[in-house]
Amino acid sequence: MAAQATVAVATNFAAAMKVLAEDFHRASGHEVIVATGSTGKLYAQISHGAPFDVFLAADQDHVRKLERDGSVVKDSRFTYALGALTLWRRDPTPMAGPPQVVLASPAVRHVAIANPRLAPYGKAAQQVLQRLNLWDEVAPRIVIGQNIGETFSMVATGNAEVGFVALSSVFDLQGDAAGSRWDIPQSLYDPIAQDAVLLRHGADNTAAIAFLDFLRSPVAHKIIRGFGYEVMQ
Amino acid sequence: MNASWPDFGPLWVTLRLAGVTTLLLLIAATPLAWWLAFARNRMRPFIEAVIALPLVLPPTVLGFYLLILFNPDSGLGRFWLMLTGDTLTFSFSGLVLASMIYSLPFTVQPLQAAFASMGRAPLAAAAMLHASPLDAFFTVAVPMAARGYLTAAVMTFAHTVGEFGVVLMIGGNIPGRTKVISIAIYEHVETIEYAAAHVLAGLLLVFSFAVLALVYWVNRRHAMRVA
Numbered sequence: 001m002a003a004q005a006t007v008a009v010a011t012n013f014a015a016a017m018k019v020l021a022e023d024f025h026r027a028s029g030h031e032v033i034v035a036t037g038s039t040g041k042l043y044a045q046i047s048h049g050a051p052f053d054v055f056l057a058a059d060q061d062h063v064r065k066l067e068r069d070g071s072v073v074k075d076s077r078f079t080y081a082l083g084a085l086t087l088w089r090r091d092p093t094p095m096a097g098p099p100q101v102v103l104a105s106p107a108v109r110h111v112a113i114a115n116p117r118l119a120p121y122g123k124a125a126q127q128v129l130q131r132l133n134l135w136d137e138v139a140p141r142i143v144i145g146q147n148i149g150e151t152f153s154m155v156a157t158g159n160a161e162v163g164f165v166a167l168s169s170v171f172d173l174q175g176d177a178a179g180s181r182w183d184i185p186q187s188l189y190d191p192i193a194q195d196a197v198l199l200r201h202g203a204d205n206t207a208a209i210a211f212l213d214f215l216r217s218p219v220a221h222k223i224i225r226g227f228g229y230e231v232m233q
Numbered sequence: 234m235n236a237s238w239p240d241f242g243p244l245w246v247t248l249r250l251a252g253v254t255t256l257l258l259l260i261a262a263t264p265l266a267w268w269l270a271f272a273r274n275r276m277r278p279f280i281e282a283v284i285a286l287p288l289v290l291p292p293t294v295l296g297f298y299l300l301i302l303f304n305p306d307s308g309l310g311r312f313w314l315m316l317t318g319d320t321l322t323f324s325f326s327g328l329v330l331a332s333m334i335y336s337l338p339f340t341v342q343p344l345q346a347a348f349a350s351m352g353r354a355p356l357a358a359a360a361m362l363h364a365s366p367l368d369a370f371f372t373v374a375v376p377m378a379a380r381g382y383l384t385a386a387v388m389t390f391a392h393t394v395g396e397f398g399v400v401l402m403i404g405g406n407i408p409g410r411t412k413v414i415s416i417a418i419y420e421h422v423e424t425i426e427y428a429a430a431h432v433l434a435g436l437l438l439v440f441s442f443a444v445l446a447l448v449y450w451v452n453r454r455h456a457m458r459v460a
Binding site for chain 2: 038040041043044065109110112115117118142143144145146150153154157158159160
């Protein structure tokens with residue numbers, strides 16, 4: 001019997017989720033309705049009784065908090081994707097060197113990052129700058145987007161010369177829109193682990209349970225990697 | 234200090250932004266409102282529609298266009314950068330300019346109504362007594378439109394205080410410069426600091442109520458005096 005599940009998805013994963021939902025529907029007949037939003041907002045909605053069956057967050061903290069609150073099905077939490085961070089600019093000339101060189105340029109008036117207090121990609125960007133001992137130098141030029149999508153648009157519209165964005169937002173841009181980027185080595189920031197969980201509302205929802213199984217399958221892993229994420233082996 | 238106590242920095246940025254915006258708008262909107270009140274021009278409905286646009290457009294639409302208009306590669310953005318050495322996006326002056334667009338109808342409409350209800354007669358009388366147009370404007374029109382100015386000032390100030398979507402998109406959330414109270418509240422809610430969010434949100438609620446009550450109270454007193 002085909003069932004229906006509502007999945008709350010962090011905005012950075014929305015594009016991948018669309019493809020996953022279509023594939024899952026073809027394979028299982030189950031239908032998935034997707035609601036996107038920032039992890040913090042979705043968390044607030046879930047803890048106030050929003051009728052979501054599955055939560056795909058952009059981090060682990062908010063999912064753990066729901067776990068402690070008892071809003072999730074025990075032991076259903078797992079990491080479905082690892083986000084990657086990249087230093088990106090609109091100028092297509094290949095970057096002359098590592099971030100130290102790029103960010104030191106006087107032509108760089110603004111460096112966009114996501115809000116380190118709200119967005120995991122923002123926290124990672126802060127770690128990169130700190131580990132490269134660039135934080136103090138760059139801090140006066142930092143502008144903050146409330147989420148990684150807004151940070152992307154600050155750079156894409158030319159308002160910030162360069163920014164730390166999700167690799168998944170820029171890796172498939174073509175031609176002039178592609179700009180240039182420097183993919184940050186994983187050693188410079190803690191893994192951006194994005195966790196999924198079965199919510200109490202979906203405890204008996206066959207579509208929700210089947211979707212979470214699907215999310216761990218090789219087929220799903222291939223799709224997720226195709227959007228610039230890594231997956232846990 | 235209580236851990237749940239919010240940082241009040243964004244409150245001062247907000248008050249400064251609303252104050253500067255209100256002052257500049259009262260000056261800039263006066264000739265515009267005057268023209269709209271008295272001009273017989275076929276273009277008038279279109280100009281009134283443009284001025285009223287911020288009332289109906291989602292702030293994200295305005296913010297998105299401003300992000301493109303203000304960027305250093307665009308004409309306006311480049312001009313400003315040349316003139317001041319600072320960009321329009323991510324700066325306090327940029328927020329002032331954006332707020333002036335965003336709050337424009339709240340200044341123009343009360344002033345236009347005040348000028349229109351005053352009519353041409355008082356100025357014609359002043360002219361007959363050999364007052365220069367400028368003199369007549371400041372000694373006759375402005376005092377007669379005082380209630381319109383008060384409403385315009387209060388509503389513009391309050392509306393700018395409540396601004397969120399536009400600032401979110403072009404402000405860059407810089408503490409002390411572009412981080413306003415509505416952004417701070419958003420951030421507190423997102424990070425589950427509900428106690429701090431309550432303090433700032435409560436302040437905004439009380440303030441907005443007080444402002445609206447003041448405007449209605451003044452208008453009612455005036456209506457009774459007229460009656």
